[in-house]
Amino acid sequence: MTEQRGGSGLASVLRIQGVLVAIALSAGLAIALVHEWTRPMVMAQRGGLLGDAALEVMPGAASYRIYVRSADGGLRPMGDDDTPELFIGLDEGGHIVGAAVVGSGMGYADVIQLVYGVDPAAGRLTGMRVVASRETPGLGSVIVDDKDWVDTFTRIHLPFDGEQNLRNLRVRSNANHEQGEVDAISGATVSVVSVTRIISSSLADWLPILKAEFDELSGGDRG
Amino acid sequence: MMPSSHLLSLRGAPHLHADSAVPRLMLHSVIALLPVSVFAVFLFGLAALATVAVAILACLLAERVCGPRSALGDGSAILTGLLLGLSLPPALPLWMVAFGAFVAVAVGKHLFGGLGGPAFHPVLVGRVFLQAAFPSAMAQAWVAPLAAGRATELPATSLALPFLTPDAPYDGISGATPLSALKAGEAGEPLLSLWLGTVSGSVGETSALLLLLGGLYLVYRRVIDWRIPAALLGSVALFSAVLHAIDPERFPAMMTALGSGALMLGAWFLATDPGISPTTRRGAWLYGLAIGLLVVVIRQFSGQAEGVMYALLLGSALTPHIDRWTRPKPLSEGVEE
Amino acid sequence: MADAGMISEREDGVERLRLGFWRENPILVQALGMCPVLAVSNTGVNALTMSLATTFVLLSSAIVISTIRGIIPRQVRLACFVLVIATFVTLTDMAVEAFALELHQALGAFLPLIVVNCMILSRIEIMASRQPISVAALDAIGMGAGFMLGLVTLGSLRELLGRGTLFGAQVMPDRFEPWQVMQLPGGGFFTLAALVIGFTLLDRSLKRWREVPA
Numbered sequence: 001m002t003e004q005r006g007g008s009g010l011a012s013v014l015r016i017q018g019v020l021v022a023i024a025l026s027a028g029l030a031i032a033l034v035h036e037w038t039r040p041m042v043m044a045q046r047g048g049l050l051g052d053a054a055l056e057v058m059p060g061a062a063s064y065r066i067y068v069r070s071a072d073g074g075l076r077p078m079g080d081d082d083t084p085e086l087f088i089g090l091d092e093g094g095h096i097v098g099a100a101v102v103g104s105g106m107g108y109a110d111v112i113q114l115v116y117g118v119d120p121a122a123g124r125l126t127g128m129r130v131v132a133s134r135e136t137p138g139l140g141s142v143i144v145d146d147k148d149w150v151d152t153f154t155r156i157h158l159p160f161d162g163e164q165n166l167r168n169l170r171v172r173s174n175a176n177h178e179q180g181e182v183d184a185i186s187g188a189t190v191s192v193v194s195v196t197r198i199i200s201s202s203l204a205d206w207l208p209i210l211k212a213e214f215d216e217l218s219g220g221d222r223g
Numbered sequence: 224m225m226p227s228s229h230l231l232s233l234r235g236a237p238h239l240h241a242d243s244a245v246p247r248l249m250l251h252s253v254i255a256l257l258p259v260s261v262f263a264v265f266l267f268g269l270a271a272l273a274t275v276a277v278a279i280l281a282c283l284l285a286e287r288v289c290g291p292r293s294a295l296g297d298g299s300a301i302l303t304g305l306l307l308g309l310s311l312p313p314a315l316p317l318w319m320v321a322f323g324a325f326v327a328v329a330v331g332k333h334l335f336g337g338l339g340g341p342a343f344h345p346v347l348v349g350r351v352f353l354q355a356a357f358p359s360a361m362a363q364a365w366v367a368p369l370a371a372g373r374a375t376e377l378p379a380t381s382l383a384l385p386f387l388t389p390d391a392p393y394d395g396i397s398g399a400t401p402l403s404a405l406k407a408g409e410a411g412e413p414l415l416s417l418w419l420g421t422v423s424g425s426v427g428e429t430s431a432l433l434l435l436l437g438g439l440y441l442v443y444r445r446v447i448d449w450r451i452p453a454a455l456l457g458s459v460a461l462f463s464a465v466l467h468a469i470d471p472e473r474f475p476a477m478m479t480a481l482g483s484g485a486l487m488l489g490a491w492f493l494a495t496d497p498g499i500s501p502t503t504r505r506g507a508w509l510y511g512l513a514i515g516l517l518v519v520v521i522r523q524f525s526g527q528a529e530g531v532m533y534a535l536l537l538g539s540a541l542t543p544h545i546d547r548w549t550r551p552k553p554l555s556e557g558v559e560e
Numbered sequence: 561m562a563d564a565g566m567i568s569e570r571e572d573g574v575e576r577l578r579l580g581f582w583r584e585n586p587i588l589v590q591a592l593g594m595c596p597v598l599a600v601s602n603t604g605v606n607a608l609t610m611s612l613a614t615t616f617v618l619l620s621s622a623i624v625i626s627t628i629r630g631i632i633p634r635q636v637r638l639a640c641f642v643l644v645i646a647t648f649v650t651l652t653d654m655a656v657e658a659f660a661l662e663l664h665q666a667l668g669a670f671l672p673l674i675v676v677n678c679m680i681l682s683r684i685e686i687m688a689s690r691q692p693i694s695v696a697a698l699d700a701i702g703m704g705a706g707f708m709l710g711l712v713t714l715g716s717l718r719e720l721l722g723r724g725t726l727f728g729a730q731v732m733p734d735r736f737e738p739w740q741v742m743q744l745p746g747g748g749f750f751t752l753a754a755l756v757i758g759f760t761l762l763d764r765s766l767k768r769w770r771e772v773p774a
Contacts, residue, residue, distance in 0.1 A: 020640065026647075027647035031651065319737075355746060355747075357740065359740075
């Protein structure tokens with residue numbers, strides 16, 4: 001090192017740059033190699049959690065296609081860099097049996113990400129699974145753990161008003177599921193309200209798209 | 224405060240400014256809390272009695288284990304236990320009560336250097352620990368007021384074995400507190416029963432009137448600085464009145480806000496602890512104002528139904544800064560009057 | 561820094577191994593790398609994965625840096641260290657994501673954040689960049705083991721009290737009421753404080769015990 005002490009000659013600058021470039025190149029090479037090797041495994045698993053949840057909330061679905069909203073407001077199949085937004089469930093024969101939408105919003109502690117199944121034709125929900133949340137363990141976490149409560153989402157009807165707009169889900173004790181009401185849970189008010197609010201606002205976005213595209217998708221599928 | 228002087232010499236600021244009279248302070252505080260304690264036993268029966276008794280006994284035990292022997296007689300452990308017991312839900316498993324009391328004294332008080340040392344009120348430390356450790360019990364262990372048979376039997380949940388979940392479910396729904404009912408968008412209690420205290424809630428927080436009476440007694444006895452509760456309650460009144468004026472549907476009226484939850488208990492008996500509150504007059508006003516604002520903000524804009532506990536903790540965290548800011552000479556004796 | 565350069569006296573590798581594990585324990589004594597320590601010590605498995613990943617990064621970086629320590633120009637040594645560390649962190653992150661997605665999600669951002677773990681940078685600067693490979697590697701293993709000792713103890717305690725389980729297996733009675741706070745960040749803080757107190761007391765009494773017969 002002593003030869004560098006005094007000078008900042010061209011040689012020493014070149015040497016510094018050379019070493020840095022060499023290290024960076026080796027690092028880049030190593031990362032690229034491992035990336036190529038692990039990428040298929042990662043991609044197979046990504047969307048996996050959401051996909052598993054989607055299959056659970058679409059009764060009868062055996063597989064799915066993943067869509068995202070395109071810039072013009074329609075649907076397009078998911079590309080490499082997209083995160084899933086809509087799952088269309090297919091049964092064993094490849095017929096469309098339902099749709100599952102990915103929704104997210106603020107919960108009590110952090111963002112809640114969930115997948116809910118919806119049957120646009122029948123105007124009802126077909127299920128709900130929270131995929132990611134950080135609600136208070138033991139209180140807000142009932143939105144994941146309380147199987148009975150989670151199951152009620154398979155029975156909730158969504159009344160439409162005259163203009164085909166969805167009436168918001170509401171939280172009540174002694175809820176009437178036929179009227180779009182969700183049971184309140186003592187001690188988990190905020191988490192429960194958050195879940196229903198996320199579904200309501202996401203549905204408000206998605207329902208027009210679903211109603212417009214669902215027939216086309218299913219028609220195209222059958223044809 | 225304590226006969227052994229070498230203990231005194233170890234202590235850092237903030238100093239108690241009336242150390243010769245700790246037993247007197249404690250005695251007056253206990254006297255001030257007597258009416259509300261008796262009322263609590265009338266309202267919740269055996270559950271209230273057991274909660275307070277267990278809290279006091281556990282505090283005394285922790286004091287005996289962790290503190291200097293001489294301090295046992297100064298009554299501070301009894302007051303800590305009494306306040307903690309009064310601030311807990313009545314049907315809380317008694318082992319949790321004892322656990323919280325132990326944390327209050329062992330961790331909240333003695334780890335911070337014993338009486339006068341803690342920057343945070345030991346009672347709040349104990350209660351916030353219980354709130355964080357056992358949130359579902361703390362959110363549900365309510366008892367409906369004036370329930371039949373309250374004089375002869377304890378709630379089933381009280382008798383859970385140590386460190387185990389009670390067999391019986393909590394009676395969280397019938398006994399929901401007025402504040403959590405408001406939070407859920409349900410109708411509140413009538414104002415009169417809210418102030419009299421014939422509602423559900425923590426053991427000794429329900430009766431705003433009796434707590435007010437006790438607080439005024441302490442002011443009369445010059446045990447506490449009247450500016451702190453005045454500023455605190457005034458700021459809660461002001462901010463809730465403003466909010467109520469903006470949206471009466473969403474925000475409760477001023478008198479409801481003042482009479483509900485642990486506000487009175489906190490304003491008169493916890494916020495005024497000389498160890499955690501500012502020493503100057505201006506500081507006391509600021510401190511009360513800040514806590515009151517925090518109470519309203521937490522109650523109305525967070526997921527919590529009640530915010531007094533956290534507001535008090537945050538408020539006492541401000542105390543050293545308020546003291547420094549309101550005192551021209553940081554190292555002066557600092558006690559006005 | 562003036563003249564120290566890369567030249568320092570050769571250290572005793574085995575001694576470094578011992579010191580890193582106990583007397584200079586990175587968590588319980590030096591309090592380094594506190595961010596992952598508090599954030600991902602909520603279960604034993606998370607703590608174990610985190611400490612294995614950290615140890616792997618530390619060990620590989622130490623070996624590489626020690627190998628090329630002769631050619632690293634002093635002026636850009638930190639850049640070189642960070643490049644090497646970041647490479648190994650990225651590799652680890654990708655491997656964990658490919659082979660254990662659930663763990664990857666549990667550890668979240670803290671896996672990539674190993675790159676800023678000050679314990680690693682300090683070992684590289686103090687040891688690996690000045691010592692032969694064998695010493696650097698032993699030091700890294702000692703520090704890694706010390707990190708693991710602290711983190712896994714912390715994680716196990718928090719899991720035991722916060723969930724009643726140990727490495728996923730139920731050990732507390734069925735009706736054990738979990739102390740939820742242990743699973744929250746606050747629980748990490750005061751469990752760590754309790755651990756440091758316990759460690760100091762233990763170390764002190766061990767020392768006394770060793771001195772008495774001598």
